[in-house]
Amino acid sequence: MRLQLSPELEAFREEMRTFFTTQVSREIRDTIAARRDLSKEQYVEAMRTLNAAGLAVPHWPVEWGGRGWTPLQMHIWREEMQLACVPEPLPFNASMIGPVIAAFGDQEQKERFLPRTANIDIWWCQGFSEPDAGSDLASLRTTAVRDGDDWVVNGQKTWTTLGQHADWIFCLVRTDPTAEKKQRGISLLVFPMDSAGVTLRPIQLIDGGHEVNEVFFEDVRVPAENLIGEENRGWDYAKFLLGNERVGIARIGSSKRLLAQAKAYAQEVTVGGRPLAEEPRMADRIAELENELLALELTALRVVAHSADGKPHPASSVLKLRGSELQQDITELVVDIAGPLSLSSFADGGSEVPDWARVATPEYLNYRKVSIYGGSNEVQRTIIAGTILGL
Amino acid sequence: MDFTFDSEQNDLREAVRGLLDRAYGDSEQRRRVTAIDPGFDEKTWSRLAEMGLLGLPFAEEHGGMGAGPFEVAIVAEEIGRVLAPEPYVEAVVLAGGLVAAAGTDAQRAEVLAGIAEGTTLAAAAHAEPGTRWSPSAAAVTATQDGGAWTLTGVKEPVLNGARADVLVVSARLTGDGGPGGTALFLVRGDAAGLSRTGYRTHDGGRAATVRFDGAPAELLGEDAADRTAEIERVLATARIAYAHEAIGSMDTALRTTAEYLKTRKQFGVTLNRFQALTFRAADMYVSLELARSTALWASMVADAGGDVVSAADRARLQTSRAGRHIGKEAIQLHGGIGVTAEYTVGHHTSRLTAIDHVLGDGDWALSRLAADVIGHETVDPLGAPYTG
Ligand SMILES: Cc1cc2nc3c(=O)[nH]c(=O)nc-3n(C[C@H](O)[C@H](O)[C@H](O)COP(=O)(O)OP(=O)(O)OC[C@H]3O[C@@H](n4cnc5c(N)ncnc54)[C@H](O)[C@@H]3O)c2cc1C
Numbered sequence: 001m002r003l004q005l006s007p008e009l010e011a012f013r014e015e016m017r018t019f020f021t022t023q024v025s026r027e028i029r030d031t032i033a034a035r036r037d038l039s040k041e042q043y044v045e046a047m048r049t050l051n052a053a054g055l056a057v058p059h060w061p062v063e064w065g066g067r068g069w070t071p072l073q074m075h076i077w078r079e080e081m082q083l084a085c086v087p088e089p090l091p092f093n094a095s096m097i098g099p100v101i102a103a104f105g106d107q108e109q110k111e112r113f114l115p116r117t118a119n120i121d122i123w124w125c126q127g128f129s130e131p132d133a134g135s136d137l138a139s140l141r142t143t144a145v146r147d148g149d150d151w152v153v154n155g156q157k158t159w160t161t162l163g164q165h166a167d168w169i170f171c172l173v174r175t176d177p178t179a180e181k182k183q184r185g186i187s188l189l190v191f192p193m194d195s196a197g198v199t200l201r202p203i204q205l206i207d208g209g210h211e212v213n214e215v216f217f218e219d220v221r222v223p224a225e226n227l228i229g230e231e232n233r234g235w236d237y238a239k240f241l242l243g244n245e246r247v248g249i250a251r252i253g254s255s256k257r258l259l260a261q262a263k264a265y266a267q268e269v270t271v272g273g274r275p276l277a278e279e280p281r282m283a284d285r286i287a288e289l290e291n292e293l294l295a296l297e298l299t300a301l302r303v304v305a306h307s308a309d310g311k312p313h314p315a316s317s318v319l320k321l322r323g324s325e326l327q328q329d330i331t332e333l334v335v336d337i338a339g340p341l342s343l344s345s346f347a348d349g350g351s352e353v354p355d356w357a358r359v360a361t362p363e364y365l366n367y368r369k370v371s372i373y374g375g376s377n378e379v380q381r382t383i384i385a386g387t388i389l390g391l
Numbered sequence: 392m393d394f395t396f397d398s399e400q401n402d403l404r405e406a407v408r409g410l411l412d413r414a415y416g417d418s419e420q421r422r423r424v425t426a427i428d429p430g431f432d433e434k435t436w437s438r439l440a441e442m443g444l445l446g447l448p449f450a451e452e453h454g455g456m457g458a459g460p461f462e463v464a465i466v467a468e469e470i471g472r473v474l475a476p477e478p479y480v481e482a483v484v485l486a487g488g489l490v491a492a493a494g495t496d497a498q499r500a501e502v503l504a505g506i507a508e509g510t511t512l513a514a515a516a517h518a519e520p521g522t523r524w525s526p527s528a529a530a531v532t533a534t535q536d537g538g539a540w541t542l543t544g545v546k547e548p549v550l551n552g553a554r555a556d557v558l559v560v561s562a563r564l565t566g567d568g569g570p571g572g573t574a575l576f577l578v579r580g581d582a583a584g585l586s587r588t589g590y591r592t593h594d595g596g597r598a599a600t601v602r603f604d605g606a607p608a609e610l611l612g613e614d615a616a617d618r619t620a621e622i623e624r625v626l627a628t629a630r631i632a633y634a635h636e637a638i639g640s641m642d643t644a645l646r647t648t649a650e651y652l653k654t655r656k657q658f659g660v661t662l663n664r665f666q667a668l669t670f671r672a673a674d675m676y677v678s679l680e681l682a683r684s685t686a687l688w689a690s691m692v693a694d695a696g697g698d699v700v701s702a703a704d705r706a707r708l709q710t711s712r713a714g715r716h717i718g719k720e721a722i723q724l725h726g727g728i729g730v731t732a733e734y735t736v737g738h739h740t741s742r743l744t745a746i747d748h749v750l751g752d753g754d755w756a757l758s759r760l761a762a763d764v765i766g767h768e769t770v771d772p773l774g775a776p777y778t779g
Contacts (some may be wrong), residue, residue, distance in 0.1 A: 003691035034682035283761035298684035
């Protein structure tokens with residue numbers, strides 16, 4: 001048991017902090033700090049800056065750009081990145097399809113996709129969910145039928161995040177409708193979004209923004225070499241992928257940053273001439289969230305330290321569950337600090353309302369998503385009850 | 392940063408667990424022991440002494456083992472796990488801690504050695520009726536006449552106050568031109584002007600009303616100085632130890648509950664078939680693990696010589712919330728048997744409720760943290776002021 005980081009890790013933390021706060025464009029970091037959406041170009045620029053420094057895909061195998069870091073180093077990397085308002089490498093590339101291709105793709109696929117995935121020369125999107133396949137993902141119905149050297153894909157995906165920016169999609173498709181277990185007849189196909197027969201339709205979210213889409217497939221022809229791994233083993237790859245997705249999804253660094261911002265906002269707003277932050281109810285609420293966040297961060301540190309032997313610590317399921325709840329609680333806090341100012345969401349130009357108060361409610365509404373995706377919090381509770389408590 | 396116990400610490404845990412399992416593995420044994428005074432088992436207390444546990448945190452030259460906060464944490468957690476009624480945190484960490492913090496070398500050598508050997512049961516007499524958790528004394532006053540000190544006033548509740556061989560008493564310094572503030576004193580159990588009325592507490596422990604009526608007292612330390620800061624630090628150390636005791640208790644309450652859900656049948660199926668119940672158990676697990684991380688961290692802060700008072704408040708807040716959550720849910724998920732005295736789970740809830748109120752509850756810790764919340768931008772658990 002020891003509190004301090006080793007001198008080496010302390011130096012590593014400093015190196016990360018310095019890089020993120022000096023080498024990533026100020027404008028990009030300011031946009032994140034202002035809690036505004038990045039443009040596609042900004043996103044690409046940020047990830048390329050990281051990739052050029054070997055900081056985009058440190059968790060990949062070393063021969064494909066990984067760094068062979070310990071879980072604790074990965075944690076520090078992620079936390080410092082979030083604290084510095086640096087956008088994380090696109091998860092579809094860095095945490096989802098990249099690791100799957102590195103683990104299960106053939107040599108040709110690795111060479112073809114991995115460097116371009118790390119450098120975001122390909123922007124990937126995730127085609128898993130369907131209208132009737134959400135938490136019960138294995139009930140998906142999009143089909144791929146073999147025809148000569150091609151697979152022919154028909155069906156529909158939905159909730160496809162940033163599909164409007166995507167060059168390629170990785171898609172779970174049903175290749176064996178006769179398989180006894182529904183999990184056994186699924187394969188993983190990748191193909192360009194501009195393939196003939198692919199149509200994208202935007203879905204507007206409650207914050208007024210456009211980040212998810214429906215994607216329709218009508219006789220889309222996909223060359224056989226675009227099947228990743230083995231036919232009908234797609235469910236295993238999906239489980240591998242979703243396991244990676246949960247790592248880092250707690251977004252503790254981002255929550256810390258937003259809470260620090262919330263404190264500043266609460267000093268800006270006054271009640272009867274005194275800062276709102278000095279109202280006991282408000283100060284209590286901030287202090288309680290801060291302590292909850294500390295407890296979560298410590299749990300994350302405890303979990304990463306214990307997962308060094310390869311086996312995830314059972315408490316890791318706590319991270320997604322609590323991490324998402326705290327993100328939501330803090331965005332809610334910011335709306336409450338903004339109070340009546342929070343109504344001016346869509347004001348621009350001549351408005352007297354500060355920008356932070358304008359984005360407050362859209363962000364709060366948007367963040368309802370974080371307890372739904374990445375395995376909903378009910379799914380997380382099922383995992384804890386089942387695999388940890390044996391219920 | 393390292394959250395793992397080393398092999399010696401794991402051995403210590405095994406040894407303590409073995410001893411306490413023999414004593415209280417059968418929960419009926421605890422009921423028998425707590426039914427009669429002094430509310431704990433003197434033989435088990437001696438065995439804890441023989442293992443060196445009662446002197447764990449004291450310096451070797453004072454008869455202790457010179458161990459750190461992690462060893463104390465391990466013992467406290469094992470105590471909590473079986474709800475051992477022996478007053479470990481109270482006598483060793485709190486009362487002993489006050490003597491270690493304020494006493495002269497001679498006082499430490501005498502009193503701490505007695506605590507470590509199990510021959511002296513020390514109790515901290517600090518709380519005063521009508522006040523809440525404070526590091527200073529108000530109602531009990533200390534007066535010096537010639538070289539001799541006497542105390543006057545009432546302390547209550549004093550945990551184990553009736554059985555204690557020696558009381559470590561906080562008292563307000565009176566007298567013109569004195570330093571003022573709160574000093575610490577030793578009062579022997581047979582002192583004149585001392586009267587004690589003991590009673591049982593809801594968690595099976597013992598407390599007392601302790602009246603001082605010009606009772607002769609021995610000042611701890613060379614000079615009559617304000618000891619508020621030392622008291623605050625010892626209270627913080629005890630809060631951290633209690634956090635670990637609470638973790639042990641919550642862990643058992645949760646495991647007992649999970650086991651019950653798997654075996655109890657209603658509507659023709661075991662209760663774990665009802666998601667309304669298993670999800671609540673999952674939430675209990677979340678509370679427990681978050682509290683455990685915070686408690687371990689607070690011990691690390693103590694070990695590193697960092698801001699132990701703030702770290703203890705954070706651990707106090709987290710374990711208070713978790714203790715209430717888990718304690719209440721453990722009973723609810725058991726149904727009627729959860730509120731019976733024959734069954735263990737309600738006793739855990741009772742003990743967690745007691746721990747929550749000895750040295751400050753969650754809301755109390757929260758208001759202390761809230762008073763300073765604007766003073767820092769973020770909390771860095773691996774940075775100032777926690778790394779020392
Ligand atoms: C903003 C956003 C972005 C997304 N991006 C993508 C993407 O890029 N690619 C992609 O493939 N998908 C994406 N998703 C989809 C996401 O993975 C699904 O929304 C999620 O799996 C839940 O499925 P569902 O929405 O159909 O809800 P349902 O599964 O229908 O669930 C409805 C409710 O029932 C609960 N529930 C379901 N089953 C159980 C059960 N067994 N026990 C208890 N409770 C249960 C759920 O937790 C939820 O509260 C995104 C979703 C959102 C909201």
